[in-house]
Amino acid sequence: MKKQIVELGYSNLEMMAVAASRILENDDTVLVGTGLPLVSAILAKKTHAKEMTILMEAVAFDCDPDALPFCVADPRAVYKTVWRPTAMEVMGQFLQRGKVDVGFLGGAQVDRYGNLNSTCIGDYNRPKRRMEGSGGANDIASLAGKTVITIAHERKRFVEEVDYITSPGWRCRTPDGTGLVHRRELGLNGGPYAVVSTMGVLKFDRTSGEIYLHSYYEDLGITREQVCEATGFALDTSKASPVGPPFKEELEALRTVVDPEGIFMKY
Amino acid sequence: MKKQIVELGYSNLEMMAVAASRILENDDTVLVGTGLPLVSAILAKKTHAKEMTILMEAVAFDCDPDALPFCVADPRAVYKTVWRPTAMEVMGQFLQRGKVDVGFLGGAQVDRYGNLNSTCIGDYNRPKRRMEGSGGANDIASLAGKTVITIAHERKRFVEEVDYITSPGWRCRTPDGTGLVHRRELGLNGGPYAVVSTMGVLKFDRTSGEIYLHSYYEDLGITREQVCEATGFALDTSKASPVGPPFKEELEALRTVVDPEGIFMKY
Amino acid sequence: MVKKNKVIALKDIPGFVREGDRLWTGGWTVVRKPMAMVWELIRSGKKKLHLVANPGGPEFDLMAGCDCISKTETNYIGHEVFGHPYNWRRKLDEPDGEEFYHDDWTVKTGALRIVAGSMGIPFIPSKSLLGSDIINPEYDGFKELRGKDKKVPRRKVKLMDDPFWDGDTVVLLPALNPDVCLIHAQKVGEDGTVLITGGTFLDYYAALASEVTIVSAEKIVSREEIEKTAEMNKIPGMVVDAILEVPYGAHPTALHNYYDNDPWWFRDYLEASKDVQKMREWSKKWVHGPKDYREYLELLGKKRLKKLCADGQKGYNPEMKRRLDRLEEVPSE
């Protein structure tokens, strides 16, 4: 595939989908939830990672949908799949047995260690805003080879401490609920690999488990300083470089093949 | 079905199959192994218990075979079944979840508490005669609502103490391997209900868990005394009454429908 | 051979469910939910139900909005991309003084709990939840019930070191055994054998784990018919206590090969459910108004139902426009 620099305008959300899709590789087995993770995974499969294996937690095993599924159980996700498992097989077997390379999650809050909250805002016992429930997010973050997180870049979302750890990051909750401990000490493999936001891509220091800015959407006018301002904790931006803008093929696939109706992308 | 007393000759093995089949009822869900238990269960289904549900451990769920299966995995057992599970479902789910009313087992040795040995003769660590392995016998004896045992009536088989407890009876092995304990103290439900032998039917006292002679094949010339002689421990025969001979329908079904080739019955 | 007549009518459903029962509803969020049976339950005025499906969809939110529930334990309750579960959310964000408890699980742990229930074992090990607040004792949503409510395990989880291999810590999860399981399927044999296509989700496990299982289907078919699909039938008749034929029994959720999600329903319901008063009006019209399910379907109208029809090859309706903010007019006769 010859890659052409796009000349059209594009949104932060589109850049985010593209940046996330670029993390996925042809050999990967990827477990995705609905929303932007799914859009990004399908985008990767329709562009540079045609042989990638996409799993969805309810039933869709190695899927390559013609139309964007509403949810992980949508018949659109099932169409043309050749094996029709249950959540027991996808999650309780393939994921737990270590067959998933990349887990792809969205969330409401993320902290410097990649702890992700997709459960509630405020005190869990008296929430300000209760969310739908976290589905398989914790399982995926615990058991995939690495985790990629997609989240809007806002101060209220990039927080010093998440209100509730739904999905464990590098330093996560001790079993008694009081402190933080490195995930390896709990016997957890995997861990957050990247956070793809509306402003750039963040990665994690292997030893400290701390987040840093890896790259940012310069072509959309984003600067290191803006990223820092939109982040609720001190962020290392010293290693950051600009991300290249979407290729024409990427945007076209996104707009005409992956989500032509704009169901998630809301064009 | 009008029942007619048979005028033909018949063997002890045939009487045994008939006596075993009569224990089964129309509403029962029965889990059977290969051999005489299977012959007896199919005989019941072809005569007085047409709605009985027969399960076999490998795959055959609610089966009603046209031809006698060789084994629990035989396509003959699968034919016409409408659901095709695995041993996980039949044994790890239906049996373990308490959905099986009657377990039907054969064996090499039985003791006064209904402990059954189908593993080896002699010391387990240096066997005189090793058998094939006990398949699902232990599981069935542990988890079915009640267990029916079929075994040839010989002194070497009805023993004071079995060489190895494969399937727990009423008083069975303590976890440390040293003594005997009532199965209820281990949390085991079910338990041996009857032993159908080549000489008669034996049942168990509810409180002591001890075996007694319930009935015997008088029509074949068997006496209480003969049963005692063929039993390796003192046997209470005071409650025993004669078993009626096979009905014509039973023998005909056995010989022409259930096992016309004599694969198990060796006519 | 069909052993006994299992056929019941939709109006018999409430007779199978008692207050306090743990209720499993089959399907997955907005797909193949047993909506007709839940609709009938709500109409009967059931209270204090304890919902345990993993995950819940509009049936959970609808029961929340009609005040049928006092406990939920699941990994997700919602309408996926359509929108939030406003009625259920209000139970937690704006408690009204009525007893209400929610406990959080995950897709995998919810699946393992019902699998353990189907296996008749009291618990099962899991390798997730460590490092999260889902097992933080402070955030155990059922902590007040433990040791008191017999339908709730004495503790949420137990950590244990593997005694066989590498000594790693695993999380033991309590089995889940619902009192009642409601499933909607494409077909059910007259013997109770269930044919589901496009995803059984956790319904086989739930059917076996539950004390009572009832299956509604688009069509009840003969034993001969269900024999033809022997290799793909999903639930054996032995664990199905009652069956009923209810065309469009999963509306407004999608049924693989039969019909797609009803986007108009979701749009209108989500708008109504944001507000208690509007929700009352909505349920008065759509739940309590029709005299039976047939009349409910008439209220939706043939044209609308026809618009939902799935392509038999693809399993969904490829013509369906799905953005709620750009829907065409509700099809009307």
Add this chain to the structure above:
Amino acid sequence: MVKKNKVIALKDIPGFVREGDRLWTGGWTVVRKPMAMVWELIRSGKKKLHLVANPGGPEFDLMAGCDCISKTETNYIGHEVFGHPYNWRRKLDEPDGEEFYHDDWTVKTGALRIVAGSMGIPFIPSKSLLGSDIINPEYDGFKELRGKDKKVPRRKVKLMDDPFWDGDTVVLLPALNPDVCLIHAQKVGEDGTVLITGGTFLDYYAALASEVTIVSAEKIVSREEIEKTAEMNKIPGMVVDAILEVPYGAHPTALHNYYDNDPWWFRDYLEASKDVQKMREWSKKWVHGPKDYREYLELLGKKRLKKLCADGQKGYNPEMKRRLDRLEEVPSE
């Protein structure tokens, strides 16, 4: 889309198996055993294999008779109504001084162990084995290996009281994760998707639990062909590392819808296997004689293979006479 070429030849099989490997052979006793692949393994002179299928059939006894094995752990090894596993039995009844260990399990506990392996959890609770000698520490067939052999769990079982519900004692079983899994199936897609009919037994679990899984099939079919049976395919290609086409690959065991058990094989084999010397002659002729599997089938002869053909409707051969003591002559050309 077919992602990578998985097709290998029968002669490649020995390259996947190392000495000491825990080997799972699919099927069930005398049904759908991966006989051709085992045949090739034996010919390659493999030693000290550790057989873990639940249960074993003629493939176990044949490997025992050809001195390929040093450990077995299973619930059953044999030929069902055909007769006893004489070669394997000799290993225990008449030990020849060679290292040999056997450990007994049951159908359910063997199933749960491989299920736990497929789930990636180290152990799983079970409600049987209590009260039996199967968990008597004195009779633990692997007791000398525990704590030494990394492929054997540190203990056979562990008793534990249920901490969630009624406090009953359960028996924790160690997971089983074979090194190599060999399965014979009716069809395999070129992507590795496996279609099995008439009973999958524990093969799906084993394929996932094992480090390497190889599937031979009567026929390798296209992706399009395997898509047609989407709702009944049993194992996904993701866990199938290599595939091969071997017609009659399960002979002499039965293959649903393809062929029935070969009663002449069982009669002759059982006669030979009673005696070490006769067994050597038998394997010289049937295992080591033919230059490849095609020649093995030629040695059996077309007429004999034709006699085994299953009825496509019933799945077996309803004309087959099955009493070994009354068999007709071996069909010959």
